[in-house]
Amino acid sequence: MWVSPMCMYSAQDGFSTDFHLAHYSQFAIRGAGLILVEATGVLPEGRISPNCLGLWKDEHIDGLKRIVSHLHKYGTIAGIQIAHSGRKGSTIPLQLYGTRDSLRASSEEGGWPDNVYAPSALPYNNDHYTPKEMTIDQIKKVQQAFVNATVRAEKAGFDVIELHCAHGYLLHEFLSPLSNKRTDEYGGSFENRTRMVIETVRKVRAVWLQEKPLFVRVSATDWVDGGWNSDDTVALAKLLVKEGVDVLGCSTAGNDPRQKIPLSPGYQVQFATKVKENVPEICTVAVGIITEGQQASDIIQNDKADAVSIARQFLRNPSxxxxxxxxxxxxxxxxxxxxxGKLKTKYSFV
Structure with missing residues (x-):
C-alpha cells in the first residue's frame, strides 16, 4: 500500500516549494512505505498547468533532492511520476482558482496556448485548447525529454520512476484510437498506437538503473465504445514486460468526455486482476476508491492485485x-x- 501521485498545483516555474516538502513528509512520518511524487512535466509545455512540478532542467533537481532526502530519513521509498500533458495542457486548476468560465490558461496566466500539441489535432473538449498534431521531430523530442527527466530523477535520488500513460495525457492519447487519428507509423493499428509508449519505455529503461524498478501507469479502459479497453491493456502489458517494466498501475478513463464510469468502491480493481491473471510476470497495482484498510488488505490477500495505491484517502487521513x-x-x-500516540486498545483510531 502506497501513496499515489496526486497533483498539488503548488509549484513555481516547475520548482518544488516548501508546501511539497511538508506535504510528502507528512506521509513518510506516518508510515507510508512508498510515496510517488505527483505528475512532473518533462517539458515546460508538458505540464498540466503553470502550477505543476517540472523536471525539464537541472535546476529542478535540488528541490526534489531535498524531498527525497526527507522521505529516506523516515524509511520511505521515494518515487516520482514523469509525464507530458499533451492536449490537456495549459489549463487552470480549479481547486486553487475556483469557478471560472474556462479551464484554459492564457499566456497572461502563464499558459502556453500556442504550444499545446498531441498525436492528432483533436481537443479533449471545448474547455481545452485545440492541439497541433505532432511532427515526428516533436515525438522524438518528447521521448528524449522523458530520458532527460529520468536522468535528473536519478540525480535527485529517487528509487522509483513511473511513466504516466493514463488519464488522457500525451502517452495515453497515443494509445487510444479515440484521440489518435494519425496515418503514419504512430497511428492506426495497435502496434502503431503503442509505438510511442514502447519506444519511450525502451529509452527510459536504458538510462534508469536496472536494479531500480520502472513503473508504468495506464488507463486500462476509456469507458467509451471503440476506445482503449482492457484487452488492449493486457496486450500492452505483455509488451511492457519485454521492455523491462516491473510494475503496472491500472487506473481508467480521462481521455474522452463521453466516458461512462461506474463509480463504486474498488471499481477499477478488476483491471489489475485481469492483467495479473494474464501477465503474471508483471506486478499489478489496484487504484480507485480504496478507502478502508480491510478493503485494501482483501485485495492483496485475495490475489486481486500485487499492491494497492491510495490517493485521496491519504489526503483525508495522512495516518x-x-x-x-x-x-x-x-x-x-x-x-x-x-x-x-499509538493506540493500544480496541477503540477507533480516528
Missing part, C-alpha cells in the same frame, strides 16, 4: 497506514516522535 495497521491488529513501528 492511513497507521490506522489500517490498528484496524487489522498489526503491530508496526511508529516514528519515535509519534510513538506515544
Amino acid at each position: 492511513f497506514v497507521l490506522s489500517t495497521a490498528h484496524e487489522l491488529n498489526v503491530n508496526i513501528k511508529w516514528n519515535n516522535q509519534y510513538e506515544r
Whole structure:
C-alpha cells in the first residue's frame, strides 16, 4: 500500500516549494512505505498547468533532492511520476482558482496556448485548447525529454520512476484510437498506437538503473465504445514486460468526455486482476476508491492485485497506514516522535 501521485498545483516555474516538502513528509512520518511524487512535466509545455512540478532542467533537481532526502530519513521509498500533458495542457486548476468560465490558461496566466500539441489535432473538449498534431521531430523530442527527466530523477535520488500513460495525457492519447487519428507509423493499428509508449519505455529503461524498478501507469479502459479497453491493456502489458517494466498501475478513463464510469468502491480493481491473471510476470497495482484498510488488505490477500495505491484517502487521513495497521491488529513501528500516540486498545483510531 502506497501513496499515489496526486497533483498539488503548488509549484513555481516547475520548482518544488516548501508546501511539497511538508506535504510528502507528512506521509513518510506516518508510515507510508512508498510515496510517488505527483505528475512532473518533462517539458515546460508538458505540464498540466503553470502550477505543476517540472523536471525539464537541472535546476529542478535540488528541490526534489531535498524531498527525497526527507522521505529516506523516515524509511520511505521515494518515487516520482514523469509525464507530458499533451492536449490537456495549459489549463487552470480549479481547486486553487475556483469557478471560472474556462479551464484554459492564457499566456497572461502563464499558459502556453500556442504550444499545446498531441498525436492528432483533436481537443479533449471545448474547455481545452485545440492541439497541433505532432511532427515526428516533436515525438522524438518528447521521448528524449522523458530520458532527460529520468536522468535528473536519478540525480535527485529517487528509487522509483513511473511513466504516466493514463488519464488522457500525451502517452495515453497515443494509445487510444479515440484521440489518435494519425496515418503514419504512430497511428492506426495497435502496434502503431503503442509505438510511442514502447519506444519511450525502451529509452527510459536504458538510462534508469536496472536494479531500480520502472513503473508504468495506464488507463486500462476509456469507458467509451471503440476506445482503449482492457484487452488492449493486457496486450500492452505483455509488451511492457519485454521492455523491462516491473510494475503496472491500472487506473481508467480521462481521455474522452463521453466516458461512462461506474463509480463504486474498488471499481477499477478488476483491471489489475485481469492483467495479473494474464501477465503474471508483471506486478499489478489496484487504484480507485480504496478507502478502508480491510478493503485494501482483501485485495492483496485475495490475489486481486500485487499492491494497492491510495490517493485521496491519504489526503483525508495522512495516518492511513497507521490506522489500517490498528484496524487489522498489526503491530508496526511508529516514528519515535509519534510513538506515544499509538493506540493500544480496541477503540477507533480516528
